[in-house]
Amino acid sequence: MTNRINYLNKIKTNIDNNLADSTSLIKAFDDMNNGxxxxxxxxxxxxxxRNTSEMIKNNKKYTYGTHGTPTTNDLCVAISMLERSNETIITCSGLMAITSTFLSILKPNDHALVVDSVYSPLKQFCKVFLTRFNVHVDFFDPRDEYNLKTLLRTNTKLIHLESPCSNTFEILDIHSICKYIKQRSNRCIISMDNSWATPLIYKPITQGVDISICALTKYPTGCSDVVIGSISITKNLSLTFNTFKRTIGITSSSYNCNLILKSLKSTIVRLHHHHNSVVKICKYLTTSHHVDHVFSPILPWSPDHKLWKRDYKLSNGIISFTLKTKKIEDYKRLLDGLKIFGLGWSWGGYKSLAAIADTKHRHFKGKTNNP
Incomplete structure (x- = not known):
């Protein structure tokens, strides 16, 4: 074990050499010691x-399975490399990564701001769970930065972003938001759910975000056979999150981490294929007389197209659309009649899926500009 490659130094070298992410993943993460x-x-x-002194001092790299193994460490370093973060913590799911972030940062009487079009289980967590601890949460309009600015308080401790947003894919100007928040407050932490893009397409920390969260369950896994998440943080949050991790026992199995490490090496190739496929499907849906509106930032007439083109340049495989009919029975009939797509939650795997998205919980309705 002592002869294992020093991954942290290797990653730093790869970044300094300006290697592409996909090249660094293939070059750095192997086991050359064993061939x-x-x-x-x-x-x-x-x-x-080795002895009681080493055991009591607790300064050994690995002390117990929940604190990490060489395999979980390799995945943490790989994600940190992609995110350009100081370090990464692996969790048992993407939702656990988000809720752990909120629990790590917020305390009673704190205030949080969350984008209204956020992942719906997180909104439920804020409304049901955080209120028990006297943490107040406001939800802001994803397409109105002024709305965010007016809701900012002196006790606002956390601002949580998601871009593109769930199901309707509004894109936030992350750089602009972060710049404004940092000018207003040096106490406010900014987190972002980056599951839509993964750090292979977008790197929030380079734009001013403090915490980048990813559901590795999706595209990094690619086969819908692992549930796992990641929290990538800046250096000033290291103590806070590592204390929380050890206290709560946040972890994921080495087996799952090893599966992600292997899948990561092909993720960018799969993302390109998802992008090309969704371009074709969008083109088909926009010409259908049954479809009322297609939600996707890649469409030239989307309100978010310019921001997407500036910050992303590559899409993933998710789109939403509404039918001209308003009857729920018609939507059910459409889904029940699908021959190739399966009905199921999640995305990013090799199986195409379809589901009905419920947006009734939202305060702000997105623009639906059609050509």
Whole structure:
């Protein structure tokens, strides 16, 4: 184990050499000490100490399974490299990554601002769970930066962004928002759910975000067989999150981490294929006389197209659309009649999925400009 490659130094070298993310993933994350192209899998709960002194000091790299293994460490370093973050914490799911972020940062009497078109389970968490601890949460219009600015308080501790937003894909000007918030307050932390793009398409921390969250369950996995999430943080938040991680016991299995490490090496290729496929489907849907509106920032007439083109340049495989009919029975009939698409939640795998998206919980209705 002592002969393992020093991944942190290797990653720094790769970044300094301006290698592409996909190249760095292939070049750095292997197990050359044993001669294999893939990382070795180290799984377990108990780590043995050489003596009682080492055990009591607790300064060994690996002390217990929930605190990390060489395999989980490799994945953390890989995600940190992609995110350009100081370090990364792996969680058992994407939702756990988001809720852990809120619990790590917020305390009673704090205020949080959350984009209204956020992942709906998080909105439920804010309304039901955080209120028990006297944490107040306001939701702001994703297409109105003035609305965000007017809701900012002196006790606002956390601003949570999601871009593109869930189901309707509004894109926020992350750089502009972060610049404004940092000018207004040096106490306010900015987090962002980056699951739509993954750090291979967009890197929030380079734009001023403090915490970048990703549901690795989606595109990094690619096969819909692992549930896992990541929290990538800046240096000033390291102590806060590592304390929370050890206290709560946040972890994921080494087996799952190893699967992600292997899948990451092909993620960018799969994302390009998703992009090309969704371009074709958007073109088809916009010409259908049954479809009322297609939600996708790649469409030239989308209110978010300019921002998408500036910040992303590549889409993923998710789109939404509404029918001209308003009857829920017609939507059900459409989904029940699908021959190739399956009915199921999540996205990013090899199986095309369809579902009905419920947006009734939103305060702000997005623009639906059609050509």
């Amino acid at each position: 294999f192209v893939n990382n070795i899998l180290v799984n377990g709960s108990t780590i043995l100490f």
